[in-house]
Amino acid sequence: MSMRAAVIRTTCTLALGLTCLPGAPPATWAQSATPPASPASPAPAASDDIVGIGLPDGLSLVALLDDEWRLLISEGGAFVPVPDIEHPRDVSYHHATRRIAWIGPDARLRWRRRDGGATTELSVVPAGGEADDGLDDAVEGDERTTVRHTQPSWSPDGSRLLAVELPDGRSRSTRLVAFDIATGERDFLVRKRTAQFDPDLSSDGVLHYTTAICVDDCDGMIWELWERDPASGRHRQLTLMNAVAKGPRSGDDGWLHFSSDAHAPGFHLWRMRPEPGSPPERLTMGNVRDSHPVPGTDGVLRFLRRTPSGATLMSLQDGAVTPLEIGLPVTDLRGLEGGP
Numbered sequence: 001m002s003m004r005a006a007v008i009r010t011t012c013t014l015a016l017g018l019t020c021l022p023g024a025p026p027a028t029w030a031q032s033a034t035p036p037a038s039p040a041s042p043a044p045a046a047s048d049d050i051v052g053i054g055l056p057d058g059l060s061l062v063a064l065l066d067d068e069w070r071l072l073i074s075e076g077g078a079f080v081p082v083p084d085i086e087h088p089r090d091v092s093y094h095h096a097t098r099r100i101a102w103i104g105p106d107a108r109l110r111w112r113r114r115d116g117g118a119t120t121e122l123s124v125v126p127a128g129g130e131a132d133d134g135l136d137d138a139v140e141g142d143e144r145t146t147v148r149h150t151q152p153s154w155s156p157d158g159s160r161l162l163a164v165e166l167p168d169g170r171s172r173s174t175r176l177v178a179f180d181i182a183t184g185e186r187d188f189l190v191r192k193r194t195a196q197f198d199p200d201l202s203s204d205g206v207l208h209y210t211t212a213i214c215v216d217d218c219d220g221m222i223w224e225l226w227e228r229d230p231a232s233g234r235h236r237q238l239t240l241m242n243a244v245a246k247g248p249r250s251g252d253d254g255w256l257h258f259s260s261d262a263h264a265p266g267f268h269l270w271r272m273r274p275e276p277g278s279p280p281e282r283l284t285m286g287n288v289r290d291s292h293p294v295p296g297t298d299g300v301l302r303f304l305r306r307t308p309s310g311a312t313l314m315s316l317q318d319g320a321v322t323p324l325e326i327g328l329p330v331t332d333l334r335g336l337e338g339g340p
Contacts, residue, residue: 055074055077055078055079055324056074056296056297056298056338057074057075057076057095058073058074058093058095058096058338059073059074059079059294059302059336059337059338060072060073060074060091060092060093060335060336060337060338061079061091061304061313061333061334061335061336061337062088062089062090062091062333062334062335063079063326063328063330063332063333063334064330064331064332064333065081065328065329065330065331066329068087069087069088069089070082070085070088071085071088071091071093071100071102072326072328072330073093073114078327079326079327079328081328082100082114085100085102086104087104087105088102088103088104089102089103089104089105089107089150090102090103090150090151090152090335091103091152091335091337092152092153092154092161092337093114093154093337094154094158096157096158097113097158098113098114098115099111099112099113099114099154099158099181100112100113100114101152101154101161101163102152103149103150103151103152107123107148107149107150107166108121108122108123108146108148108149109121109122109123109149109152109161109163109179110122110123111152111161111181120184122149122161122163122179122184122186123146123147123148123149124145124146125145125146125147125186126145126186147165147166147167148165148166149163149164149165149166149177150163150164150166151163151164151197151198151199153199153200153201153337155178155201156201156202156203158181159180159181159182160178160179160180160181160201161178161179161181162176162177162178162179162189162199162200162201162207163176163177163178163179163199164176164177164196164197164198164199165177173193173194173195174195174196174197175188175189175190175191175196176188176189176190176191176196176199176207176209177189189207189228190207190209190228190235192211194211194212194213195211195212196209196210196211196212196226197209197210197212197223197246198210198246198247198248200248200249200250202250202274203250203252205230206227206228206229206230206250206274207227207228207230208225208226208227208238208248208250208256208274209225209226209227209228209248210223210224210225210226210245210246210247210248211223211224211225211226211237220243220244221244222241222242222243222244223243223244223245223246224237224238224239224240224241224245225237225238225239225245225248225256225258226238227274236276237276238256238272238274238275238276238278239258239272239280241260241262241280242262243260243261243262243264244260244261244262244267245258245259245260245262245270246258246259246260246291247259247291247292247293249292249293249294249295250274250295251295252295252297253295254273254274255271255272255273255295256271256272256273256274257269257270257271257283257293257295257301258270258271258272258293259290259291259292259293260280262280262282263282263285265287266286266287266288266289266290267288267289267290267291268282268283268284268285268286268288268290269282269283269284269290269293269301269303269316270282270283271283283301283316284316284321287307288305288306288307289305289306289307290303290304290305290306290314291303291304291306292304292335292336292337294336294337294338295338296338299317300315300316300317301315301316301317302314302315302316302324302336302338303315303316303336304333304334304336305323310331310332311332311333311334312324312333313326313333313336
């Protein structure tokens with residue numbers, strides 16, 4: 001057994017107090033981190049072969065345009081800049097309700113409708129006190145405090161806004177929260193003594209997220225994918241990559257896509273059925289950093305690829321990896337999303 005695998009099993013069964021992969025023997029767990037290699041993905045098209053196929057409405061990303069970070073939203077087959085969202089760090093757009101949520105330079109979470117209206121700030125919350133379990137519980141009264149947030153993500157119906165909350169302003173210990181847009185109330189989805197990131201709520205209400213299993217003394221960072229069942233409230237670990245697995249995105253086709261450096265160098269796209277012990281499949285290869293997978297209803301997987309020459313919007317369909325044209329003179333990209 002490798003040291004990295006031993007660290008994971010000790011950490012997730014004892015420190016987290018949860019069952020990792022019930023019913024699977026240790027040998028099976030270790031094998032899940034190194035599935036049979038997928039066929040090599042075709043090399044991306046050359047720069048002069050970049051295609052400008054019609055984009056589905058509702059894609060969003062943050063782009064560096066004229067030396068300023070801007071929110072871009074796809075509409076009518078092309079990206080258009082959205083005014084009045086200044087210097088966004090993270091953005092989530094819900095196309096059906098036209099709601100935009102973003103994190104500004106002050107790390108505060110805000111939202112408003114795309115066609116205007118008032119901006120609502122959600123980072124001013126009830127003050128908390130330290131409870132016996134080491135978690136912050138709301139105190140009685142009207143005392144309020146400001147907390148930092150990152151990684152906003154809309155629920156499929158746009159009624160709730162999920163985010164990562166940073167109680168101390170840092171990422172070593174985080175909480176996953178959800179705000180009810182109608183009432184402004186905040187619910188805690190995940191509160192552990194570890195760091196959680198990348199909240200993604202599937203159409204059937206299952207929460208997928210990333211947990212930092214090990215960041216020190218483990219021969220490199222280890223992040224794994226977890227899920228929380230809405231009915232039972234039970235959390236269970238989905239992957240055992242023995243590496244960094246992050247950015248889970250669920251699709252209507254039953255696949256859970258994510259990014260991982262399990263076959264370094266580089267980060268590649270993977271997919272798996274969201275069940276413990278399900279073998280992950282690698283979709284891309286090469287010394288690249290592929291991230292932010294967005295599975296489309298048209299069967300196309302869109303994502304961001306970063307190389308030494310910069311960031312590019314890409315598509316993957318039937319094994320073919322193709323660069324896509326943004327249509328604007330952007331010099332950098334981040335935070336691709338594709339809401340309902």
